[in-house]
Amino acid sequence: MPLQRTGQDRRKPRARASSGNPTLTDVAARAGVSLATASRVLNDSARRVGQDHRERVLRAARELNYRTDLSAQAMARGTAPVLALLVSTIDDPYFSAIAEGVAASAHDHGVIVTIAITARDSARELTSVRTIRGQRPRAILVCGSRIEGNPHTGELLAELRQFTEAGGRALFLSQPVGGVGAVRPDNATGARELGAAVADRGYRRAAVVTGAASLATVAERTEGLRRGLASRGGEITVVASDTFDRAGGYRATRRLVESGRIADVDVLCAGNDFMAVGAMTALRDGGIDPGRDIAVTGFNDIATAADVTPQLTTVHFPLAEIGRRAADLALDATAPHTGDICVPGQVLLRASCPPAAGTRPPGGAAGRRP
Amino acid sequence: MPLQRTGQDRRKPRARASSGNPTLTDVAARAGVSLATASRVLNDSARRVGQDHRERVLRAARELNYRTDLSAQAMARGTAPVLALLVSTIDDPYFSAIAEGVAASAHDHGVIVTIAITARDSARELTSVRTIRGQRPRAILVCGSRIEGNPHTGELLAELRQFTEAGGRALFLSQPVGGVGAVRPDNATGARELGAAVADRGYRRAAVVTGAASLATVAERTEGLRRGLASRGGEITVVASDTFDRAGGYRATRRLVESGRIADVDVLCAGNDFMAVGAMTALRDGGIDPGRDIAVTGFNDIATAADVTPQLTTVHFPLAEIGRRAADLALDATAPHTGDICVPGQVLLRASCPPAAGTRPPGGAAGRRP
DNA sequence: AGAACGTGGGATAGCGCTTTCCCGTTTCGG
DNA sequence: CCGAAACGGGAAAGCGCTATCCCACGTTCT
Numbered sequence: 001m002p003l004q005r006t007g008q009d010r011r012k013p014r015a016r017a018s019s020g021n022p023t024l025t026d027v028a029a030r031a032g033v034s035l036a037t038a039s040r041v042l043n044d045s046a047r048r049v050g051q052d053h054r055e056r057v058l059r060a061a062r063e064l065n066y067r068t069d070l071s072a073q074a075m076a077r078g079t080a081p082v083l084a085l086l087v088s089t090i091d092d093p094y095f096s097a098i099a100e101g102v103a104a105s106a107h108d109h110g111v112i113v114t115i116a117i118t119a120r121d122s123a124r125e126l127t128s129v130r131t132i133r134g135q136r137p138r139a140i141l142v143c144g145s146r147i148e149g150n151p152h153t154g155e156l157l158a159e160l161r162q163f164t165e166a167g168g169r170a171l172f173l174s175q176p177v178g179g180v181g182a183v184r185p186d187n188a189t190g191a192r193e194l195g196a197a198v199a200d201r202g203y204r205r206a207a208v209v210t211g212a213a214s215l216a217t218v219a220e221r222t223e224g225l226r227r228g229l230a231s232r233g234g235e236i237t238v239v240a241s242d243t244f245d246r247a248g249g250y251r252a253t254r255r256l257v258e259s260g261r262i263a264d265v266d267v268l269c270a271g272n273d274f275m276a277v278g279a280m281t282a283l284r285d286g287g288i289d290p291g292r293d294i295a296v297t298g299f300n301d302i303a304t305a306a307d308v309t310p311q312l313t314t315v316h317f318p319l320a321e322i323g324r325r326a327a328d329l330a331l332d333a334t335a336p337h338t339g340d341i342c343v344p345g346q347v348l349l350r351a352s353c354p355p356a357a358g359t360r361p362p363g364g365a366a367g368r369r370p
Numbered sequence: 371m372p373l374q375r376t377g378q379d380r381r382k383p384r385a386r387a388s389s390g391n392p393t394l395t396d397v398a399a400r401a402g403v404s405l406a407t408a409s410r411v412l413n414d415s416a417r418r419v420g421q422d423h424r425e426r427v428l429r430a431a432r433e434l435n436y437r438t439d440l441s442a443q444a445m446a447r448g449t450a451p452v453l454a455l456l457v458s459t460i461d462d463p464y465f466s467a468i469a470e471g472v473a474a475s476a477h478d479h480g481v482i483v484t485i486a487i488t489a490r491d492s493a494r495e496l497t498s499v500r501t502i503r504g505q506r507p508r509a510i511l512v513c514g515s516r517i518e519g520n521p522h523t524g525e526l527l528a529e530l531r532q533f534t535e536a537g538g539r540a541l542f543l544s545q546p547v548g549g550v551g552a553v554r555p556d557n558a559t560g561a562r563e564l565g566a567a568v569a570d571r572g573y574r575r576a577a578v579v580t581g582a583a584s585l586a587t588v589a590e591r592t593e594g595l596r597r598g599l600a601s602r603g604g605e606i607t608v609v610a611s612d613t614f615d616r617a618g619g620y621r622a623t624r625r626l627v628e629s630g631r632i633a634d635v636d637v638l639c640a641g642n643d644f645m646a647v648g649a650m651t652a653l654r655d656g657g658i659d660p661g662r663d664i665a666v667t668g669f670n671d672i673a674t675a676a677d678v679t680p681q682l683t684t685v686h687f688p689l690a691e692i693g694r695r696a697a698d699l700a701l702d703a704t705a706p707h708t709g710d711i712c713v714p715g716q717v718l719l720r721a722s723c724p725p726a727a728g729t730r731p732p733g734g735a736a737g738r739r740p
Numbered sequence: 741a742g743a744a745c746g747t748g749g750g751a752t753a754g755c756g757c758t759t760t761c762c763c764g765t766t767t768c769g770g
Numbered sequence: 771c772c773g774a775a776a777c778g779g780g781a782a783a784g785c786g787c788t789a790t791c792c793c794a795c796g797t798t799c800t
Contacts, residue, residue, distance in 0.1 A: 020536035021506070023756055034780045039758060047759090050778060065532060070504040071450055072756035074441040075785045090460065091470035091690070100461035103487045112501065115485050117473045131482065134440040136391070162435060166390035246673075277677050303616075307647050309679040320461070393786055404750045409788060417789095420748065442786035445755045 022064040031060035042068065070112075074136060079167070081111045082137040083327060086128055088120045088144040093302040094272075094319065098143055098173060101323025109331045111138065118144060122152040129159050136168075139330035141323075143173035145217035153177060169330040171337065173322065175216040181338040183326040185317040187220035187299075190345035194269070194297060194315050195228020195236075197347045202356030203267035203295055204234040209252045209279055210271030211244030218244065218271055221299060225269050237265065241275070249275030250282045257286035266294060266356060273298035273305045276312055280352075295353040310351035317345040392434040401430035412438065440482075444506065449537070451481045452507040453697060456498055458490045458514040463672040464642075464689065468513055468543060471693025479701045481508065488514060492522040499529050506538075509700035511693075513543035515587035523547060539700040541707065543692065545586040551708040553696040555687040557590040557669075560715035564639070564667060564685050565598020565606075567717045572726030573637035573665055574604040579622045579649055580641030581614030588614065588641055591669060595639050607635065611645070619645025620652045627656035636664060636726065643668035643675045646682055650722075665723040680721035687715040 028038035033053050040047050041057040049057075060066075074080035083106045087095040099115065106113045114135060116128040125142070132140060140163060146153070157178040160170040164180075176182035198206065208225055211218045218240075226236050239256055241248035249270050256262045268283070268290075270276035276298030280290040290296045291310035298305055301316035322343050329337045398408035403423050410417050411427040419427075430436075444450035453476045457465040469485065476483045484505060486498040495512070502510060510533060516523070527548040530540040534550075546552035568576065578595055581588045588610075596606050609626055611618035619640050626632045638653070638660075640646035646668030650660040660666045661680035668675055671686035692713050699707045 024758095025756075035757080036759080036780060036782090037778085040779095043758080045758085048778070053779085065528075067500060067504045069445075069506060069756055071441040071444040071506060072785090073504075073758075075439075075445055075787085076756075076758040078758095078785070080441055089470060090473065091463070091466045093461070093463070093466075096461045096463075096466045099485075100459060100487070103460065103485065107487065112505065113485050115469075115473065115483050117470070117477065130437060134437045134443075135482065136439060136441060158435075281677075304674040304677055307651075307674055308677050391786095395786075405787085406750060406752090406789080407748090410749095413788080415789085418748070423749080439786055442755090443788075445757090446786075446788040448755070448788095 021069070022066050023069070024066070026064055027057060027060045027066050030064065031056040033057060042066075078136075079138060080136050082114055082135055083109075083111045083331065084114045084116065084132040084135065084137045084140045086116045086118055086125060086132070086140070086142045086144070088118055090115065090117060093304075094300055095143060097319035098323035101320035101325075102141060102327045103323075104320070105324045105327030105331065109327075111331060120144065122147060122150050122156070126152045126156050126159065129156060129163075133159065133163055133168075139169040139171065139327070141171050141173055141326055141330060145215045146172070146175040146177055148214045148216060148219070164336065169336050171326050171330050173326050175220075176340045179338055181336070181340070183322055183329060183337075183341045184343065185319070185322060186342035186344050187217055188224045189342070190315040190317070190347070191221040191224025191299070192228040192231075193224075193345075193347050194299075194313075195225040195234070196231055197228075197349055198267055198269070198295065198297060198313075198353060199229050199232030199234045201295070201349070201353055203353075204229070204232075205265045206234060206236045206267045206269050207239055207256060207262070207265040208236045208269045208271070209239045209241065209249055209256070209275055211241055211248060211275075213238075213240060215244065221271055236269070237261075244271060244275065246274040246278040249278030251278075253279040253282035254286070257282060257288065262286070262288065262294070267297065267353065268294055269297045271299060273300050273302045273312060273314055276314070276352075277304065277308055280308065280312075291352045291354065295356070297353055301348060305348075306350070313350045313353035314348050315345040316348050318343060391439070392436045393439070394436070396434055397427065397430045397436050400434065401426040403427060412436075448506075449508060450506050452484055452505050453479075453481045453701065454484045454486065454502040454505065454507045454510045456486045456488055456495060456502070456510070456512045456514070458488055460485065460487060463674075464670055465513060467689035468693035471690035471695075472511060472697045473693075474690070475694045475697030475701065479697075481701060490514065492517060492520050492526070496522045496526050496529065499526060499533075503529065503533055503538075509539040509541065509697070511541050511543055511696055511700060515585045516542070516545040516547055518584045518586060518589070534706065539706055541696050541700050543696050545590075546710045549708055551706070551710070553692055553699060553707075553711045554713065555689070555692060556712035556714050557587055558594045559712070560685040560687070560717070561591040561594025561669070562598040562601075563594075563715075563717050564669075564683075565595040565604070566601055567598075567719060568637055568639070568665065568667060568683075568723060569599050569602030569604045571665070571719070571723055573723075574599070574602075575635045576604060576606045576637045576639050577609055577626060577632070577635040578606045578639045578641070579609045579611065579619055579626070579645055581611055581618060581645075583608075583610060585614065591641055606639070607631075614641060614645065616644040616648040619648030621648075623649040623652035624655070627652060627658065632656070632658065632664070637667065637723065638664055639667045641669060643670050643672045643682060643684055646684070646722075647674065647678055650678065650682075661722045661724065665726070667723055671718060675718075676720070683720045683723035684718050685715040686718050688713060 024038050028035045037053055038057050040049050041054050085102050103113050118125040164170050170180050172182040174184055208222050239252050241252035270279050283290045298312045298314040301314045305312040305314050394408050398405045407423055408427050410419050411424050455472050460466055473483050488495040534540050540550050542552040544554055578592050609622045611622035640649050653660045668682045668684040671684045675682040675684050
């Protein structure tokens, strides 16, 4: 009968090329206390620890320059001090302002921020959520306009749902879908108010230069403008562009100018400030002076809006505030938020939309910085 | 004698309010294979696995919608698929452009990005690095001008050094300090070239409106401008402002105008584009027409630079590219980079700096978008 | 034919931490 | 005074993975 090992035999300890970071065990050893005590001190747990021991642990940790391994902590605790933020791109003042607010809140909550760029690609948005979920974050914030008829929406929702069922918090910083909850700029109302304000300045026929109608944000703003102008007897013509950016604004406006249809409108309402800036350039290239020959409006109030000439009339949203609020909501201990919080914007009438010729100037300049 | 438990007794399994996520054990069980096999399949390890087993594992994982717990994986592997980026603020096109590049590279490397905002506060920068280090990331990228005489620099370097000794990669996206290595815009050369270009357009007396001289970036740009102008017989006057932003540019310029010293210069070189925009506003407020009465230049080529009137002359840097390169370098397996890579910029002469009166126009417009 | 391999699979030590148990001391109330 | 409760400390069981061993089978050499 062959010699049978007992199964309780000793293995050679793994030769892990140890990362070289001091561990809690090192700290405990140096302080001459147990692992448990060291842990309790460093996490100021509910369990009280004697003064001597406390100080020795603290000193040992300082001397070793100990840093808790967050992964290990996450494993033991079952949750990581992480908040994940998904944005279309970070290189856009709209998203970076939101990100700034999110980061501020996370910092206050002692939570780390993980950021994922989705590049306005819903497939990538989905894979990002999947990867991120592996981090077992406390919350996932998804930022970026929802898209109507998006084939990945179902899977995204499933992913988010499974996440929340496992105890995480998910929130959209855009149109809410499938009961997930949202905090977002109130595009509809903002646009309506802008439309009304434009009409009050004497404009009646607006060209709405914007992105693809499948973008929920575009749809909301367009409809808002329509209603706002309609409330004063005005009307809109929609000019959709392929992209929702500066170049898109330029191209669409260019077409409008070249086709001569520009003569039919007295105000050009762009889908966002970038498009407005592009539109103004296209107008000038067509020999039309924005702010004089035609009024122009944007949306969002990016920093540039106040720096271009003429200063751009737009709708301001407290984006950082929105980001902060969303993060606060996601990180706070109370019941998960599943409602739809629409944060109001503020119409900023500036030089690009002066009182129309033949209209009594209502007086009052606005928006000059600093 | 009281009944003595043996010490080998059975404990009640911890009643962890389990996070509810399916684990690899669940997958293995459902597939009817061992944990080891499941792991091998899901990580396509070197060890081959039979076709049957492979498929069953894959199917089980799919059915359970299994997501690897990255913390657990990080623990077992000893390293987390994470890259950390520290920026002063994300709500600034300079940093967000860099962040965009970093994120792109990280995505290509299958690595998650963690972002920390330091709010231009070196104390917070330090604590951020300390926290981040707990994540055991593969690399830490520190972005934001170094500050001369900063009291926290020593500790920051110590932290970074310990990190690299433990196998991590650290890189500055600014001036390198203490042998840490850097990838950054070549401010010095860019500024020198800008100074020379300005001089070539016929300007000789420049006011350099910029931030605190203790900011290394400010010092580099100022010195570059000085040398560039000096090479053509020009000279500079430094006007330092408290802040390195739009408002700082406005205030400093305002003082210059009110004191009358503005009459002594023919070009105003701002420390960055924001300051330049603020400066232009201050000039106008003082009845001086930027681009006509005086030339103005900026630095960085933020999007706004091409949208203001007159279009701003500036130095363009491929910021996203810089971010991407830094991340690539930090994530690539080869030897750690400890050198100082200076990425060149490109002078963009635009309308804010036309050929000076009495100078032969060298011809050629530039920088019109799109 | 027997030994030496090659293969694919399973069992199982950790990874660094938290937290539950358990136990010896004190401190009290009755 | 004595039993009960409070207190502070330590041992150790996991958390969900990875990777190392070990083993049971074929295969392929001599």
